[in-house]
Amino acid sequence: MxxxxxxxxxxxxxxxxxxxxxxxxxxxxxxxxxxxxxxxxxxxxxxxxxxxxxxxxxxxxxxxxxxxxxxxxxxxxxDLNFKLLKKKAHASYYHQKFHGRRTASGKKFDNNAYTAAHKKLPFGTKVKVTNEVNGKFVIVEITDRGPFSKVREIDLTKKAFMEIADNKNSGVVFVTLEVVEEK
Missing domain, CATH: 1.20.5 (Single alpha-helices involved in coiled-coils or other helix-helix interfaces)
Incomplete structure (x- = not known):
């Protein structure tokens, strides 16, 4: 052991x-x-x-x-001139359901482009839309008719609206509208 x-x-x-x-x-x-x-x-x-x-x-x-x-x-x-169209105008933006549909001008609506709807301005008119609160602006082309509300002056695409809006949750902003004229 x-x-x-x-x-x-x-x-x-x-x-x-x-x-x-x-x-x-x-x-x-x-x-x-x-x-x-x-x-x-x-x-x-x-x-x-x-x-x-x-x-x-x-x-x-x-x-x-x-x-x-x-x-x-x-x-x-x-190189551009701006002719004042209206101050303190109400601007809103298109609903997403219109994306891809035809506009009154015949163009296909793209909510990611810089276009807008106005009641009277001719199609193809360029408009400078400036937010009166923060001074941000975009230049959009009129491709559609509307908005069909007496209070609002212009309907922007969602992309254009979000660029000038401070509050991304708001649906309406006060803007200054100026028609773009080349020199």
Whole structure:
């Protein structure tokens, strides 16, 4: 019995020393991996700097393009004359159920375009619609007749309306209507 006990004890000790050695070997490998990872990142710092500068350059280009678009829009607006049609007019927007239907002018209605309906203005007339509260404006083309309410003056597409509206939940805004005339 004592021999069996001694053999069992020696076996356990050998297993413990082997597992301890394996743990030491694993720890050495992990530390080597960490040092190699640090060396790799040091070597790639220059590449990362190049990538970062490229991203900054593309951002600068995008901003530059936006500024150029704004300038060209300002120049295009400078070439236009606006004839006042009405102040404090009520503007509303089309319901989505009209999307895809034909308008009075024969064009297909698109709620994502910059078009509008007016009772009397000729089709194709461009109108600058300015929100009197916040000063935001859009230029829309008259393609339909309406609105069929005595109070409202113009029906805008939902996209045009949402661009000038402060409160996206409102259905009516007070606007100034100006007919666009080219110089």
């Amino acid at each position: 004592t021999q069996k006990f001694i053999i069992l004890l020696l076996t356990c000790l050998s297993v413990l020393t082997i597992s301890g050695q394996e743990k030491k070997a694993q720890l050495k490998e992990k530390s080597k991996e960490k040092t190699t990872k640090n060396t790799v990142t040091r070597e790639n710092k220059e590449q990362l700097k190049v990538i970062a500068s490229t991203k900054v350059d593309t951002t600068k280009l995008k901003i530059k393009n936006i500024v150029q678009e704004i300038d060209s829009t300002k120049n295009a607006l400078a």
